[in-house]
Each structure stands twice: as C-alpha cells, then as structure tokens.
Amino acid sequence: MGSTSYICRRIDELRDQENLQALSQLRVGLKVTFEGREGPLLGIVTKINRKSVIVLAEDGTKQYKVSPGLLRPLRDVG
Template sequence: MRIEDMSIDQLLELNQYICQRIDELQEQETLQALSQLRVGLKVTFEGREGPVLGIVTKINRKSVIVLAEDGTKQYKVSPELLRPLRDVK
C-alpha cells in the first residue's frame, strides 16, 4: 500500500507505531551508553562553546551530571553524548 493511498486513520496508526519504535531505539541507546559510565569516570562531550572535559558525579535514568575538570561548572548531559577518556600513561 502506498502512503498516498492511506486514510487519516491509517496514517495516524502508522505514526503511532513509528513513534513507539523510535522511543524503543532511543531507550536502547541510552541504556547502552549508561552501561559504559560510572561515577568518577573522566569524560568529554561537545558543549556549546567547544569540547568539555569533566568527571561523572551522578548517573540518573536519562541523564548524567558532569563536573567540569576545573570544578567551575556542572552539566546535565544525555549519556549518548558522553565519551569516556582513556588514561594516558
């Protein structure tokens, strides 16, 4: 069936299924990202003014609190945006 041939009711039902699937995929991404984080981990992410280095101070269900490396700012960040830093020795 072509989308042009669908009724409003059919389109609304299709939209509901699409939105539900998007939500499921986003939830999977969030859980995957959260599984790689822990309090005290050094991370980086792209802030409004460029790259930010910081330390994870709290992990919530859908967001992570990151304290900037210099201790001046605290950020509430989506876990998918964080990249763990590897210690260089």
C-alpha cells in the first residue's frame, strides 16, 4: 500500500505544478478560450483560485469554473 500512496502523492504534486504553470499565464480580465460541452468557448477571466479559474462567457450569459490547464490565453491579432 505504501507505494500506491506514494504514486498518488506524486501525481498530485505533478498536477499542482502544471496548475501553477498555467496560473502564471493568467490574469483577471484576460480573454481565454477553452473546450466546453458545446464546443470551443471564449470568455474573460473574472477570478483566479488556487485550483480553478472562473471564466465569464464572452456574451456575459454564463460563468464557468475551469481547471487552469484547460485554458488557452487568446493572443491579440494585430
């Protein structure tokens, strides 16, 4: 059982590292895209938590709680 709990802890650590990396790319007000149940969605980051990000849909009708690793910042096309 010891090795199983070690493996689970290690997976959690790696997941936390990925989340921190993704969170470092985000800020409130940033436009992002992510894959939702309805397909690709656009939104604006309204709140950043330790393990999730609140994203307001571009049309302002819905809020989504999304894992940071699933969000992709939109780059301005200029």
